[in-house]
Amino acid sequence: MNVLGISALDNDATAALFVGGRLRYVIAEERISREKLHKGFPGRAVAEILDRAGLRPADIDVVAYPFSPWPKESRQILAAFLCELGPSLFAPLPLGSKFVHLGRHALWTREAIGFHRRFHRELDRELAALGLLANKEIVEHHEAHAAAAFYTSNFPAALVVTVDWYGSGLAGSVSVADAECGIRRIKDIPFPHSMGMFYAGVTAALGFTPNRHEGKIVGLAAYARPGELLEQVMARFRQRPGDFRWIGSFDNRFTRALCREYPREQVAAAYQTALERVVTEFVAHYVRQTGMKRVALAGGVFANVKLNQRVYEIPGVEAVYVHPGMGDGGTGVGAGLAVLARRGRVRPSRFENLFLAPPTRDGEVEALLRAEAVAYERMADPAERIAELLAADHVVARYAGAMEYGPRALGNRSILYPATDPTVNDWLNHRLGRSEFMPFAPATLIEEAARCYVNHRGAEYTAEFMTITFDCTDYMKKTSPAAVHVDGTARPQLVHSERNPGFYRILAAYRARTGIPTLINTSFNMHEEPIVKTPHDALRAFRQGRLPYLVLDDFLVAGDVDDLVEEAARGAARR
Protein backbone atom coordinates (compact mmCIF):
# COMPACT_ATOMS: atom_id res chain seq x y z
CA MET A 1 0.00 0.00 0.00
CA ASN A 2 1.42 3.41 -1.01
CA VAL A 3 0.55 6.35 1.22
CA LEU A 4 1.44 10.00 0.79
CA GLY A 5 1.42 11.85 4.14
CA ILE A 6 1.06 15.61 3.86
CA SER A 7 1.79 17.42 7.12
CA ALA A 8 -0.31 20.38 8.27
CA LEU A 9 0.10 23.13 5.66
CA ASP A 10 0.15 25.92 8.25
CA ASN A 11 3.73 25.38 9.42
CA ASP A 12 6.77 23.41 8.22
CA ALA A 13 4.90 21.69 5.37
CA THR A 14 6.43 18.26 4.79
CA ALA A 15 5.74 15.34 2.46
CA ALA A 16 6.24 11.71 3.50
CA LEU A 17 5.99 8.69 1.22
CA PHE A 18 5.22 5.16 2.40
CA VAL A 19 5.85 2.51 -0.26
CA GLY A 20 4.37 -0.91 0.44
CA GLY A 21 3.50 0.36 3.92
CA ARG A 22 7.11 1.30 4.76
CA LEU A 23 8.38 4.85 5.19
CA ARG A 24 10.63 5.50 2.20
CA TYR A 25 11.20 9.25 1.88
CA VAL A 26 10.46 12.44 3.81
CA ILE A 27 11.31 15.99 2.73
CA ALA A 28 10.34 19.29 4.36
CA GLU A 29 9.39 21.83 1.70
CA GLU A 30 11.54 24.48 3.43
CA ARG A 31 14.68 22.59 2.41
CA ILE A 32 13.72 23.06 -1.25
CA SER A 33 12.05 26.48 -1.15
CA ARG A 34 14.76 27.78 1.26
CA GLU A 35 11.96 29.50 3.18
CA LYS A 36 12.15 28.56 6.87
CA LEU A 37 9.11 26.60 8.14
CA HIS A 38 7.47 26.83 4.72
CA LYS A 39 3.68 27.29 4.76
CA GLY A 40 1.40 25.91 2.04
CA PHE A 41 1.26 22.74 -0.04
CA PRO A 42 4.67 20.99 -0.26
CA GLY A 43 4.39 20.55 -4.03
CA ARG A 44 8.11 20.36 -4.81
CA ALA A 45 8.72 17.86 -2.01
CA VAL A 46 5.86 15.67 -3.29
CA ALA A 47 7.21 15.83 -6.86
CA GLU A 48 10.74 14.92 -5.76
CA ILE A 49 9.85 11.95 -3.55
CA LEU A 50 7.50 10.49 -6.17
CA ASP A 51 10.12 10.94 -8.88
CA ARG A 52 12.92 9.38 -6.82
CA ALA A 53 10.69 6.46 -5.81
CA GLY A 54 9.75 5.90 -9.46
CA LEU A 55 6.05 6.39 -8.74
CA ARG A 56 3.30 8.38 -10.44
CA PRO A 57 0.48 10.10 -8.54
CA ALA A 58 -1.82 7.33 -9.78
CA ASP A 59 0.28 4.84 -7.77
CA ILE A 60 -0.75 6.49 -4.49
CA ASP A 61 -3.56 4.67 -2.69
CA VAL A 62 -4.18 7.17 0.12
CA VAL A 63 -3.22 10.78 0.83
CA ALA A 64 -3.25 11.28 4.62
CA TYR A 65 -3.78 14.78 6.06
CA PRO A 66 -3.64 15.67 9.79
CA PHE A 67 -6.46 18.19 10.21
CA SER A 68 -10.24 17.83 10.14
CA PRO A 69 -12.07 18.99 6.98
CA TRP A 70 -12.60 22.73 7.09
CA PRO A 71 -16.27 22.74 8.23
CA LYS A 72 -15.45 20.37 11.10
CA GLU A 73 -12.21 22.14 12.03
CA SER A 74 -14.17 25.43 12.07
CA ARG A 75 -16.74 23.92 14.41
CA GLN A 76 -13.95 22.64 16.66
CA ILE A 77 -12.30 26.07 16.75
CA LEU A 78 -15.64 27.74 17.50
CA ALA A 79 -16.57 25.14 20.14
CA ALA A 80 -13.25 25.79 21.92
CA PHE A 81 -14.19 29.48 22.12
CA LEU A 82 -17.78 28.89 23.28
CA CYS A 83 -16.66 26.40 25.94
CA GLU A 84 -14.28 29.05 27.26
CA LEU A 85 -16.90 31.81 27.65
CA GLY A 86 -18.46 30.70 30.94
CA PRO A 87 -15.29 29.64 32.80
CA SER A 88 -13.52 32.84 31.72
CA LEU A 89 -16.27 35.09 33.04
CA PHE A 90 -16.07 33.37 36.44
CA ALA A 91 -12.26 33.11 36.50
CA PRO A 92 -10.46 34.84 39.41
CA LEU A 93 -9.04 37.58 37.17
CA PRO A 94 -9.66 41.35 37.02
CA LEU A 95 -12.62 42.18 34.78
CA GLY A 96 -10.37 43.91 32.23
CA SER A 97 -8.22 40.83 31.89
CA LYS A 98 -11.27 38.64 31.28
CA PHE A 99 -12.47 40.86 28.46
CA VAL A 100 -9.00 41.15 26.89
CA HIS A 101 -8.68 37.36 27.01
CA LEU A 102 -12.10 36.73 25.46
CA GLY A 103 -11.69 39.50 22.88
CA ARG A 104 -8.36 38.12 21.68
CA HIS A 105 -9.66 34.57 21.71
CA ALA A 106 -12.58 35.70 19.53
CA LEU A 107 -10.14 37.36 17.13
CA TRP A 108 -7.94 34.25 17.02
CA THR A 109 -11.05 32.12 16.37
CA ARG A 110 -11.98 34.20 13.34
CA GLU A 111 -8.43 34.18 11.96
CA ALA A 112 -7.93 30.44 12.57
CA ILE A 113 -11.13 29.59 10.73
CA GLY A 114 -9.91 31.73 7.82
CA PHE A 115 -6.47 30.05 7.80
CA HIS A 116 -7.94 26.60 7.78
CA ARG A 117 -10.34 27.46 4.96
CA ARG A 118 -7.42 28.79 2.90
CA PHE A 119 -5.18 25.78 3.56
CA HIS A 120 -7.94 23.23 2.91
CA ARG A 121 -8.81 24.93 -0.38
CA GLU A 122 -5.14 24.90 -1.34
CA LEU A 123 -4.78 21.23 -0.35
CA ASP A 124 -7.85 20.23 -2.36
CA ARG A 125 -6.76 22.26 -5.38
CA GLU A 126 -3.27 20.69 -5.42
CA LEU A 127 -4.57 17.18 -4.84
CA ALA A 128 -7.13 17.63 -7.60
CA ALA A 129 -4.34 18.70 -9.97
CA LEU A 130 -2.52 15.45 -9.11
CA GLY A 131 -5.73 13.44 -9.55
CA LEU A 132 -5.59 12.47 -5.89
CA LEU A 133 -8.46 14.41 -4.31
CA ALA A 134 -10.65 11.33 -4.02
CA ASN A 135 -7.82 9.53 -2.19
CA LYS A 136 -7.69 12.07 0.67
CA GLU A 137 -8.17 10.59 4.13
CA ILE A 138 -8.41 12.81 7.19
CA VAL A 139 -6.63 12.08 10.46
CA GLU A 140 -7.47 14.13 13.55
CA HIS A 141 -4.44 16.27 14.42
CA HIS A 142 -3.51 14.70 17.76
CA GLU A 143 -4.19 11.23 16.40
CA ALA A 144 -1.47 12.00 13.83
CA HIS A 145 0.98 13.20 16.52
CA ALA A 146 0.17 10.13 18.66
CA ALA A 147 0.66 7.70 15.73
CA ALA A 148 4.00 9.33 14.92
CA ALA A 149 5.10 8.87 18.54
CA PHE A 150 3.88 5.33 19.13
CA TYR A 151 4.55 3.58 15.83
CA THR A 152 8.17 4.76 15.68
CA SER A 153 8.87 4.22 19.40
CA ASN A 154 9.61 0.49 19.19
CA PHE A 155 7.62 0.13 22.44
CA PRO A 156 5.20 -2.84 22.43
CA ALA A 157 2.94 -0.73 24.68
CA ALA A 158 3.18 2.83 25.90
CA LEU A 159 1.51 5.87 27.37
CA VAL A 160 1.34 8.33 24.47
CA VAL A 161 1.22 12.04 25.24
CA THR A 162 0.85 14.85 22.71
CA VAL A 163 1.18 18.53 23.62
CA ASP A 164 1.28 21.37 21.12
CA TRP A 165 -0.21 24.79 20.41
CA TYR A 166 -3.44 23.86 18.62
CA GLY A 167 -4.89 21.06 16.52
CA SER A 168 -8.47 19.90 15.80
CA GLY A 169 -9.90 21.83 18.78
CA LEU A 170 -7.25 20.55 21.21
CA ALA A 171 -3.87 21.46 22.65
CA GLY A 172 -2.90 17.92 23.59
CA SER A 173 -3.99 14.42 24.39
CA VAL A 174 -3.17 11.29 26.39
CA SER A 175 -3.62 7.77 25.02
CA VAL A 176 -2.75 4.23 25.95
CA ALA A 177 -1.37 2.18 23.11
CA ASP A 178 -0.28 -1.35 22.42
CA ALA A 179 0.74 -3.26 19.34
CA GLU A 180 -2.42 -5.37 19.24
CA CYS A 181 -5.18 -2.85 19.98
CA GLY A 182 -3.60 0.35 18.65
CA ILE A 183 -3.97 3.78 20.23
CA ARG A 184 -6.89 4.53 22.57
CA ARG A 185 -7.46 8.15 23.67
CA ILE A 186 -8.14 8.62 27.39
CA LYS A 187 -7.79 12.39 27.79
CA ASP A 188 -8.03 15.56 25.72
CA ILE A 189 -6.40 18.87 26.62
CA PRO A 190 -8.86 21.46 25.33
CA PHE A 191 -7.68 24.63 23.58
CA PRO A 192 -6.90 27.37 24.73
CA HIS A 193 -5.22 25.61 27.68
CA SER A 194 -2.24 25.33 25.43
CA MET A 195 1.31 24.90 26.70
CA GLY A 196 2.52 25.63 23.18
CA MET A 197 0.83 29.03 23.27
CA PHE A 198 2.11 29.55 26.83
CA TYR A 199 5.75 29.11 25.80
CA ALA A 200 5.30 30.99 22.52
CA GLY A 201 3.90 33.90 24.55
CA VAL A 202 7.04 34.30 26.64
CA THR A 203 9.20 33.80 23.54
CA ALA A 204 7.46 36.77 21.88
CA ALA A 205 7.45 38.88 25.05
CA LEU A 206 11.23 38.43 25.37
CA GLY A 207 11.69 39.77 21.85
CA PHE A 208 12.11 36.52 19.91
CA THR A 209 10.01 34.92 17.17
CA PRO A 210 7.31 32.61 18.50
CA ASN A 211 7.07 29.16 16.96
CA ARG A 212 10.71 29.41 15.93
CA HIS A 213 12.96 30.63 18.75
CA GLU A 214 11.59 28.70 21.73
CA GLY A 215 14.92 26.86 21.99
CA LYS A 216 16.63 30.14 22.88
CA ILE A 217 14.33 30.50 25.90
CA VAL A 218 15.27 26.98 27.07
CA GLY A 219 18.93 27.99 26.89
CA LEU A 220 18.37 31.34 28.58
CA ALA A 221 16.41 29.77 31.46
CA ALA A 222 19.49 27.97 32.79
CA TYR A 223 21.19 31.28 33.65
CA ALA A 224 18.82 32.19 36.52
CA ARG A 225 16.49 30.85 39.13
CA PRO A 226 12.80 31.72 38.86
CA GLY A 227 12.54 32.99 42.45
CA GLU A 228 9.24 34.64 43.36
CA LEU A 229 8.28 34.80 39.68
CA LEU A 230 7.42 31.13 39.61
CA GLU A 231 4.58 31.59 42.05
CA GLN A 232 3.17 34.45 39.97
CA VAL A 233 3.29 32.39 36.76
CA MET A 234 1.85 29.27 38.42
CA ALA A 235 -1.01 31.35 39.86
CA ARG A 236 -2.40 31.46 36.30
CA PHE A 237 -2.85 27.68 36.32
CA ARG A 238 -5.56 25.60 37.93
CA GLN A 239 -4.25 22.06 38.35
CA ARG A 240 -6.23 18.98 39.28
CA PRO A 241 -5.01 15.39 39.13
CA GLY A 242 -4.70 14.57 35.44
CA ASP A 243 -5.93 17.95 34.27
CA PHE A 244 -5.00 21.64 34.16
CA ARG A 245 -6.45 24.93 33.02
CA TRP A 246 -4.48 28.04 32.06
CA ILE A 247 -6.69 30.98 32.91
CA GLY A 248 -6.59 34.17 30.89
CA SER A 249 -4.33 32.54 28.31
CA PHE A 250 -4.96 35.08 25.57
CA ASP A 251 -4.15 38.08 27.80
CA ASN A 252 -0.40 38.29 27.24
CA ARG A 253 -0.13 41.66 29.05
CA PHE A 254 0.80 39.75 32.22
CA THR A 255 3.84 38.16 30.54
CA ARG A 256 4.92 41.42 28.93
CA ALA A 257 4.71 43.21 32.30
CA LEU A 258 6.99 40.58 33.87
CA CYS A 259 9.48 41.06 31.03
CA ARG A 260 9.61 44.79 31.78
CA GLU A 261 10.13 44.31 35.52
CA TYR A 262 12.52 41.34 35.73
CA PRO A 263 15.73 40.20 34.01
CA ARG A 264 14.99 38.14 30.92
CA GLU A 265 16.89 35.14 32.32
CA GLN A 266 14.62 35.07 35.38
CA VAL A 267 11.46 35.35 33.27
CA ALA A 268 12.69 32.52 31.03
CA ALA A 269 13.51 30.41 34.11
CA ALA A 270 10.03 30.99 35.55
CA TYR A 271 8.24 29.98 32.34
CA GLN A 272 10.50 26.97 31.76
CA THR A 273 10.00 25.74 35.33
CA ALA A 274 6.24 26.32 35.12
CA LEU A 275 6.08 24.38 31.85
CA GLU A 276 8.05 21.50 33.37
CA ARG A 277 5.88 21.49 36.49
CA VAL A 278 2.51 21.56 34.71
CA VAL A 279 3.40 18.98 32.06
CA THR A 280 5.25 16.54 34.32
CA GLU A 281 2.52 16.58 36.99
CA PHE A 282 -0.04 15.98 34.23
CA VAL A 283 1.94 13.10 32.69
CA ALA A 284 2.84 11.62 36.10
CA HIS A 285 -0.85 11.25 36.92
CA TYR A 286 -1.43 9.07 33.85
CA VAL A 287 1.75 7.08 34.49
CA ARG A 288 0.38 6.23 37.94
CA GLN A 289 -3.17 5.62 36.69
CA THR A 290 -2.23 3.33 33.79
CA GLY A 291 0.88 1.71 35.26
CA MET A 292 2.62 2.31 31.93
CA LYS A 293 6.40 2.49 32.29
CA ARG A 294 7.18 3.63 28.76
CA VAL A 295 6.17 7.05 27.50
CA ALA A 296 6.08 8.16 23.84
CA LEU A 297 5.84 11.89 23.15
CA ALA A 298 5.06 14.14 20.18
CA GLY A 299 3.78 17.67 19.54
CA GLY A 300 5.77 20.86 19.24
CA VAL A 301 6.08 21.38 23.01
CA PHE A 302 8.32 18.30 23.17
CA ALA A 303 10.92 20.11 21.10
CA ASN A 304 11.80 21.36 24.61
CA VAL A 305 14.70 19.04 25.43
CA LYS A 306 14.80 20.04 29.10
CA LEU A 307 11.11 19.26 29.55
CA ASN A 308 11.75 15.84 28.00
CA GLN A 309 14.44 15.15 30.61
CA ARG A 310 11.91 15.99 33.36
CA VAL A 311 9.32 13.63 31.84
CA TYR A 312 11.96 10.91 31.75
CA GLU A 313 12.71 11.56 35.46
CA ILE A 314 9.05 11.02 36.53
CA PRO A 315 9.00 8.19 39.11
CA GLY A 316 7.87 4.98 37.43
CA VAL A 317 8.98 5.98 33.92
CA GLU A 318 11.57 3.51 32.68
CA ALA A 319 11.86 4.58 29.05
CA VAL A 320 10.98 7.66 27.05
CA TYR A 321 10.88 8.34 23.33
CA VAL A 322 10.26 11.63 21.54
CA HIS A 323 9.31 11.42 17.86
CA PRO A 324 12.17 13.26 16.07
CA GLY A 325 9.75 15.26 13.90
CA MET A 326 7.86 16.25 17.04
CA GLY A 327 6.34 19.44 15.59
CA ASP A 328 3.73 19.75 12.87
CA GLY A 329 6.37 18.86 10.26
CA GLY A 330 6.04 15.31 11.62
CA THR A 331 2.27 15.11 11.27
CA GLY A 332 2.52 13.91 7.64
CA VAL A 333 4.51 10.88 8.83
CA GLY A 334 2.01 10.53 11.71
CA ALA A 335 -1.05 10.78 9.49
CA GLY A 336 0.45 8.18 7.13
CA LEU A 337 1.10 5.83 10.06
CA ALA A 338 -2.44 6.42 11.37
CA VAL A 339 -4.09 5.40 8.08
CA LEU A 340 -1.86 2.30 7.91
CA ALA A 341 -2.83 1.49 11.51
CA ARG A 342 -6.53 1.75 10.62
CA ARG A 343 -5.92 -1.04 8.12
CA GLY A 344 -3.78 -3.12 10.49
CA ARG A 345 -0.69 -2.52 8.36
CA VAL A 346 1.72 -1.14 10.94
CA ARG A 347 3.24 -2.17 14.25
CA PRO A 348 5.58 -0.24 16.52
CA SER A 349 9.12 -0.33 15.20
CA ARG A 350 12.20 1.84 15.28
CA PHE A 351 13.78 4.11 12.73
CA GLU A 352 16.82 2.43 11.25
CA ASN A 353 18.10 5.95 10.76
CA LEU A 354 16.67 9.35 9.91
CA PHE A 355 18.43 9.85 6.57
CA LEU A 356 15.10 9.79 4.80
CA ALA A 357 15.52 12.29 1.97
CA PRO A 358 16.46 10.83 -1.41
CA PRO A 359 20.27 10.48 -1.60
CA THR A 360 22.52 12.72 -3.67
CA ARG A 361 22.68 11.53 -7.28
CA ASP A 362 25.89 9.86 -8.45
CA GLY A 363 28.40 12.36 -9.82
CA GLU A 364 26.39 15.39 -8.65
CA VAL A 365 29.03 16.62 -6.20
CA GLU A 366 32.02 16.36 -8.50
CA ALA A 367 30.06 17.95 -11.37
CA LEU A 368 29.24 20.91 -9.12
CA LEU A 369 32.85 21.36 -7.99
CA ARG A 370 34.07 21.31 -11.59
CA ALA A 371 31.36 23.66 -12.80
CA GLU A 372 32.22 26.10 -10.00
CA ALA A 373 35.98 25.66 -10.62
CA VAL A 374 36.51 24.80 -6.95
CA ALA A 375 39.84 23.21 -5.99
CA TYR A 376 39.26 19.99 -4.10
CA GLU A 377 40.95 16.93 -2.65
CA ARG A 378 39.43 13.50 -3.17
CA MET A 379 39.88 11.82 0.21
CA ALA A 380 41.08 8.21 0.18
CA ASP A 381 39.82 7.67 3.73
CA PRO A 382 37.30 10.42 4.59
CA ALA A 383 36.88 9.45 8.26
CA GLU A 384 40.64 9.55 8.93
CA ARG A 385 41.15 12.76 6.97
CA ILE A 386 38.24 14.55 8.71
CA ALA A 387 39.41 13.30 12.13
CA GLU A 388 42.91 14.59 11.33
CA LEU A 389 41.49 18.08 10.67
CA LEU A 390 39.30 17.99 13.77
CA ALA A 391 42.14 16.80 15.97
CA ALA A 392 44.08 19.83 14.74
CA ASP A 393 41.20 22.02 16.05
CA HIS A 394 39.69 22.84 12.66
CA VAL A 395 36.00 23.43 11.99
CA VAL A 396 34.63 21.10 9.30
CA ALA A 397 31.25 21.45 7.58
CA ARG A 398 30.04 18.04 6.44
CA TYR A 399 27.57 17.26 3.65
CA ALA A 400 27.12 13.51 3.16
CA GLY A 401 24.53 11.40 1.38
CA ALA A 402 20.87 11.69 2.30
CA MET A 403 19.50 14.54 4.42
CA GLU A 404 17.92 13.96 7.82
CA TYR A 405 14.17 13.98 8.62
CA GLY A 406 13.20 16.43 11.35
CA PRO A 407 14.66 19.66 12.68
CA ARG A 408 18.03 18.29 13.83
CA ALA A 409 21.14 17.66 11.74
CA LEU A 410 22.54 14.27 12.72
CA GLY A 411 25.88 14.22 10.94
CA ASN A 412 24.97 14.36 7.26
CA ARG A 413 24.25 18.12 7.20
CA SER A 414 26.39 19.15 10.17
CA ILE A 415 29.18 21.47 11.19
CA LEU A 416 31.68 19.59 13.34
CA TYR A 417 34.44 20.76 15.65
CA PRO A 418 36.19 19.69 18.85
CA ALA A 419 34.22 20.12 22.08
CA THR A 420 37.35 21.01 23.99
CA ASP A 421 37.20 24.80 23.61
CA PRO A 422 34.05 26.74 24.64
CA THR A 423 35.22 29.91 22.88
CA VAL A 424 34.62 28.26 19.50
CA ASN A 425 30.86 28.50 20.21
CA ASP A 426 31.04 32.31 20.13
CA TRP A 427 33.27 32.36 17.05
CA LEU A 428 30.99 30.03 15.13
CA ASN A 429 27.80 31.76 16.28
CA HIS A 430 29.28 34.99 14.93
CA ARG A 431 30.27 33.38 11.63
CA LEU A 432 26.86 31.79 11.16
CA GLY A 433 24.94 34.88 12.24
CA ARG A 434 23.29 33.04 15.14
CA SER A 435 22.48 33.97 18.73
CA GLU A 436 22.22 30.95 21.00
CA PHE A 437 22.15 30.75 24.78
CA MET A 438 22.65 26.99 24.88
CA PRO A 439 25.95 25.53 23.70
CA PHE A 440 25.92 23.51 20.52
CA ALA A 441 25.08 19.85 20.99
CA PRO A 442 27.58 17.02 21.35
CA ALA A 443 27.68 13.88 19.23
CA THR A 444 29.07 10.97 21.27
CA LEU A 445 29.89 7.37 20.41
CA ILE A 446 27.00 5.35 21.88
CA GLU A 447 29.27 2.91 23.73
CA GLU A 448 30.76 5.87 25.63
CA ALA A 449 27.38 7.19 26.79
CA ALA A 450 27.78 5.95 30.38
CA ARG A 451 31.16 7.68 30.66
CA CYS A 452 29.68 11.01 29.51
CA TYR A 453 26.04 11.17 30.68
CA VAL A 454 24.16 10.37 33.87
CA ASN A 455 20.90 8.39 33.91
CA HIS A 456 20.59 7.84 30.18
CA ARG A 457 19.41 4.21 30.21
CA GLY A 458 15.94 3.94 28.73
CA ALA A 459 16.46 7.07 26.67
CA GLU A 460 19.33 5.91 24.42
CA TYR A 461 17.11 5.50 21.38
CA THR A 462 15.56 8.96 21.60
CA ALA A 463 19.03 10.40 22.29
CA GLU A 464 20.12 9.16 18.85
CA PHE A 465 18.00 12.07 17.59
CA MET A 466 19.10 14.84 20.01
CA THR A 467 15.66 15.11 21.62
CA ILE A 468 16.54 15.05 25.33
CA THR A 469 19.06 16.52 27.74
CA PHE A 470 21.07 14.52 30.26
CA ASP A 471 23.16 15.60 33.23
CA CYS A 472 26.84 15.35 32.31
CA THR A 473 29.49 13.40 34.19
CA ASP A 474 32.63 15.08 35.52
CA TYR A 475 34.55 13.37 32.70
CA MET A 476 32.29 15.02 30.09
CA LYS A 477 32.56 18.43 31.77
CA LYS A 478 36.34 18.13 31.84
CA THR A 479 36.97 16.80 28.34
CA SER A 480 34.15 18.42 26.32
CA PRO A 481 33.29 21.69 28.08
CA ALA A 482 32.08 23.37 24.86
CA ALA A 483 29.06 21.04 24.82
CA VAL A 484 28.03 21.45 28.47
CA HIS A 485 25.49 24.09 29.44
CA VAL A 486 25.83 26.25 32.58
CA ASP A 487 23.44 23.90 34.41
CA GLY A 488 25.71 20.91 33.72
CA THR A 489 23.48 19.33 31.06
CA ALA A 490 23.94 18.56 27.36
CA ARG A 491 21.56 17.35 24.62
CA PRO A 492 23.60 14.68 22.94
CA GLN A 493 23.32 12.70 19.76
CA LEU A 494 24.38 9.14 20.60
CA VAL A 495 25.95 7.74 17.44
CA HIS A 496 25.53 4.07 16.57
CA SER A 497 27.96 2.20 14.32
CA GLU A 498 25.28 0.39 12.27
CA ARG A 499 22.74 3.16 11.95
CA ASN A 500 25.13 5.99 11.16
CA PRO A 501 28.36 4.30 9.98
CA GLY A 502 29.99 7.24 8.18
CA PHE A 503 29.60 9.61 11.11
CA TYR A 504 30.49 6.86 13.60
CA ARG A 505 33.82 6.26 11.84
CA ILE A 506 34.69 9.97 12.06
CA LEU A 507 34.00 9.99 15.81
CA ALA A 508 35.92 6.75 16.32
CA ALA A 509 38.91 8.06 14.33
CA TYR A 510 38.81 11.31 16.36
CA ARG A 511 38.74 9.31 19.62
CA ALA A 512 41.71 7.23 18.43
CA ARG A 513 43.69 10.44 17.92
CA THR A 514 42.59 12.38 21.02
CA GLY A 515 41.04 9.92 23.47
CA ILE A 516 37.80 11.99 23.42
CA PRO A 517 34.59 10.28 22.18
CA THR A 518 32.66 13.49 21.54
CA LEU A 519 32.51 16.22 18.91
CA ILE A 520 30.30 19.27 18.57
CA ASN A 521 27.57 18.78 15.96
CA THR A 522 25.58 21.84 14.93
CA SER A 523 23.30 22.10 11.94
CA PHE A 524 24.81 23.18 8.62
CA ASN A 525 22.88 26.33 7.76
CA MET A 526 23.29 30.07 7.82
CA HIS A 527 21.37 32.47 10.08
CA GLU A 528 17.63 31.80 9.98
CA GLU A 529 17.96 29.66 6.84
CA PRO A 530 16.82 26.04 6.62
CA ILE A 531 19.48 23.33 6.82
CA VAL A 532 21.29 22.86 3.50
CA LYS A 533 19.76 20.25 1.20
CA THR A 534 21.85 20.09 -1.97
CA PRO A 535 25.60 20.24 -2.60
CA HIS A 536 24.95 23.66 -4.12
CA ASP A 537 23.29 24.89 -0.89
CA ALA A 538 26.26 23.51 1.08
CA LEU A 539 28.84 25.28 -1.10
CA ARG A 540 26.94 28.57 -0.82
CA ALA A 541 26.63 28.34 2.99
CA PHE A 542 30.32 27.38 3.26
CA ARG A 543 31.34 30.46 1.30
CA GLN A 544 28.88 32.77 3.05
CA GLY A 545 30.00 31.57 6.50
CA ARG A 546 33.69 31.70 5.46
CA LEU A 547 34.15 28.30 7.08
CA PRO A 548 37.61 26.69 7.05
CA TYR A 549 36.77 23.28 5.55
CA LEU A 550 33.90 21.72 3.63
CA VAL A 551 33.39 18.01 3.08
CA LEU A 552 31.06 17.04 0.21
CA ASP A 553 30.79 13.25 0.36
CA ASP A 554 34.38 12.12 -0.41
CA PHE A 555 35.63 15.54 -1.52
CA LEU A 556 37.38 18.06 0.71
CA VAL A 557 37.35 21.77 -0.04
CA ALA A 558 39.52 24.24 1.88
CA GLY A 559 38.36 27.78 2.62
CA ASP A 560 40.02 31.00 1.52
CA VAL A 561 43.62 31.42 2.62
CA ASP A 562 42.69 34.47 4.73
CA ASP A 563 40.06 32.50 6.61
CA LEU A 564 42.43 29.60 7.21
CA VAL A 565 45.09 32.00 8.50
CA GLU A 566 42.53 33.61 10.82
CA GLU A 567 41.41 30.21 12.09
CA ALA A 568 45.02 29.13 12.68
CA ALA A 569 45.66 32.35 14.64
CA ARG A 570 42.59 31.69 16.76
CA GLY A 571 43.85 28.19 17.53
CA ALA A 572 47.36 29.44 18.36
CA ALA A 573 46.00 32.15 20.69
CA ARG A 574 43.99 29.51 22.52
CA ARG A 575 46.97 27.22 22.96
Ligand SMILES: [Fe+2]
Ligand atom coordinates in the same frame (compact mmCIF):
# COMPACT_ATOMS: atom_id res chain seq x y z
FE1 LIG B 1 0.53 19.96 16.27
